[in-house]
Amino acid sequence: MESSTFVLFGATGDLAKRKIYPALYNLFLDGKISTPLSVIGLGRRELSNEAFQAQVLNSLQTFSRKPAEDSEKLRTFIQAFEYTVLDVGRPEDYVKLLGHVKAREEDLGIPENRMFYLSVGPEFFGEIAANINSSGLGSTKGWKRLVIEKPFGTDLASARVLNESLSAAFKEEEIFRIDHFLGKPMVQNLEVLKYSNPVLRALWKNRYIANVQITASETVGVEERAGYYDKSGALRDMFQNHMLQLLMMTAMQLPKGSTPEDVSNKKRYVMESLRPLIKDDLTRDVVLGQYAAGEIKGNPVPGYLDEPGIDSSSRNETYIAARLWIEDPMWNEVPIYIRTGKRMKEKSTRIVIEFKEPLNDYNNLNKGNTDPNLLIIDISPNEAITLQLNTKDPLRTGKLEPVRINYQLGNPEIPESYENLIYDALRGDSTFFAHWDEVELSWQWVQPIQEAMEAGVLPLHSYAAGSHGPAAAAELLGDDHWWLDENEEPEAQEIQSVPAGVL
Ligand SMILES: NC(=O)C1=CN([C@@H]2O[C@H](COP(=O)(O)OP(=O)(O)OC[C@H]3O[C@@H](n4cnc5c(N)ncnc54)[C@H](OP(=O)(O)O)[C@@H]3O)[C@@H](O)[C@H]2O)C=CC1
Numbered sequence: 001m002e003s004s005t006f007v008l009f010g011a012t013g014d015l016a017k018r019k020i021y022p023a024l025y026n027l028f029l030d031g032k033i034s035t036p037l038s039v040i041g042l043g044r045r046e047l048s049n050e051a052f053q054a055q056v057l058n059s060l061q062t063f064s065r066k067p068a069e070d071s072e073k074l075r076t077f078i079q080a081f082e083y084t085v086l087d088v089g090r091p092e093d094y095v096k097l098l099g100h101v102k103a104r105e106e107d108l109g110i111p112e113n114r115m116f117y118l119s120v121g122p123e124f125f126g127e128i129a130a131n132i133n134s135s136g137l138g139s140t141k142g143w144k145r146l147v148i149e150k151p152f153g154t155d156l157a158s159a160r161v162l163n164e165s166l167s168a169a170f171k172e173e174e175i176f177r178i179d180h181f182l183g184k185p186m187v188q189n190l191e192v193l194k195y196s197n198p199v200l201r202a203l204w205k206n207r208y209i210a211n212v213q214i215t216a217s218e219t220v221g222v223e224e225r226a227g228y229y230d231k232s233g234a235l236r237d238m239f240q241n242h243m244l245q246l247l248m249m250t251a252m253q254l255p256k257g258s259t260p261e262d263v264s265n266k267k268r269y270v271m272e273s274l275r276p277l278i279k280d281d282l283t284r285d286v287v288l289g290q291y292a293a294g295e296i297k298g299n300p301v302p303g304y305l306d307e308p309g310i311d312s313s314s315r316n317e318t319y320i321a322a323r324l325w326i327e328d329p330m331w332n333e334v335p336i337y338i339r340t341g342k343r344m345k346e347k348s349t350r351i352v353i354e355f356k357e358p359l360n361d362y363n364n365l366n367k368g369n370t371d372p373n374l375l376i377i378d379i380s381p382n383e384a385i386t387l388q389l390n391t392k393d394p395l396r397t398g399k400l401e402p403v404r405i406n407y408q409l410g411n412p413e414i415p416e417s418y419e420n421l422i423y424d425a426l427r428g429d430s431t432f433f434a435h436w437d438e439v440e441l442s443w444q445w446v447q448p449i450q451e452a453m454e455a456g457v458l459p460l461h462s463y464a465a466g467s468h469g470p471a472a473a474a475e476l477l478g479d480d481h482w483w484l485d486e487n488e489e490p491e492a493q494e495i496q497s498v499p500a501g502v503l
């Protein structure tokens with residue numbers, strides 16, 4: 001991999017401190033970044049290089065997975081960072097930035113490879129891309145790449161406008177749209193799991209799969225992000241991007257040796273095959289919820305409407321569950337259940353594949369009550385693969401009983417999501433990024449939900465903080481039920497204690 005200049009817009013912001021600097025540092029320590037390294041941080045506030053470097057050091061000491069103790073390596077890393085004042089709306093600042101980038105390229109003997117990482121508000125994305133183009137920053141003899149954070153638009157129309165403005169300055173293959181769920185090691189493991197195991201490969205089809213459940217539950221509430229979250233809600237914040245990306249990764253079929261373009265095509269195919277939502281059936285397929293006061297791990301927490309910065313009459317959803325169908329010979333008749341919510345009982349991102357019931361019980365031991373086989377893929381915070389099988393009870397009750405075979409990753413050496421993604425972007429590998437077609441089709445699919453929410457025709461169910469979500473989300477599954485962690489209370493018991501009213 002050739003050296004490049006990492007130009008970071010929003011270098012004084014929260015994401016840069018918590019994720020980007022630690023990721024760069026860990027990549028540097030792992031020898032995954034070409035040296036000499038050059039990072040130019042940008043922001044409106046005045047900072048000397050030394051003050052900026054002190055901020056970077058502080059971020060590493062607070063957030064890095066590897067220790068940032070005084071060492072020659074740490075000093076070399078920190079000295080790679082320089083700072084320039086830039087206001088995104090001032091074209092002259094980009095010209096000054098070009099001078100800075102070129103001077104460093106010459107000083108360090110780095111080829112004109114430039115990665116522009118936009119860790120700023122999405123309202124600036126289009127303007128920055130245009131200014132990179134017009135200032136000459138984008139006219140390089142090497143490669144240029146644009147890395148952008150979420151959110152990518154707030155609906156189909158705004159996403160299309162944003163994409164057009166980016167496309168005027170960068171080609172699609174130069175745009176790397178971060179979806180940090182795609183950087184999670186277990187998500188990156190999905191393809192290998194499906195295709196390197198003949199057992200799973202043979203079963204990964206509707207003949208054997210009863211349903212698929214994709215859950216991202218969080219115990220945190222709105223935190224300090226009321227301004228953003230009260231406009232975004234669970235649909236825009238999690239469902240349209242992370243949850244649908246997990247669905248694509250689960251359902252796509254990828255031949256060995258696929259290129260990033262093949263991946264993008266396969267993911268697009270999944271989205272194109274999703275049965276569109278019908279306005280009149282929405283209440284049957286989608287459940288929205290908002291948390292009421294409750295308890296998280298024994299501590300009382302306020303309801304959403306009492307959170308600081310939230311309008312007391314807000315109808316914003318903090319929970320969404322949906323039933324989806326992929327109209328494709330491999331997935332026909334397999335319901336896919338997706339749910340995500342804040343202030344739930346546990347923090348867990350997980351995919352559960354429920355296999356079809358055996359046609360007949362072995363020797364009729366359980367008389368139709370045999371548990372199904374499950375494949376449970378824990379993505380975070382736990383990273384694990386669990387297979388639930390049936391065995392004969394060794395205590396000779398004569399019954400079959402389910403047992404779980406479990407493999408936990410849990411190795412501190414495993415790179416964090418941003419490390420994986422920044423490494424891939426530096427290598428020019430867009431496999432684990434959101435491509436435009438996927439983003440567009442995702443917005444298209446959720447559009448009927450957005451319209452129904454705007455028209456106020458979708459009920460908003462209340463659920464107690466610390467529960468598994470609204471009771472209506474259990475009904476969405478009909479005869480199926482959500483699978484929980486082995487140690488948790490069964491869903492049915494929890495659901496009974498949840499206020500089932502409609503707000
Ligand atoms: N924080 C997080 O955990 C996550 C953030 N994101 C996304 O990442 C992006 C950045 O988020 P975050 O770091 O939290 O935001 P912050 O508000 O913490 O930081 C914003 C950054 O943008 C800079 N900035 C703001 N206005 C301008 C301007 N006019 N010209 C130049 N620089 C400007 C600020 O620097 P200064 O004030 O010096 O100008 C600051 O460095 C957003 O798109 C967000 O949605 C995505 C996932 C998670």
Ligand SMILES: O=C1O[C@H](COP(=O)(O)O)[C@@H](O)[C@H](O)[C@H]1O
Nearest residue numbers: 180216218220237238242349380
């Ligand atoms: O993008 C987001 O993701 C986080 C959850 O991510 P995780 O890696 O902690 O599982 C979510 O809290 C946040 O609201 C959302 O913007």
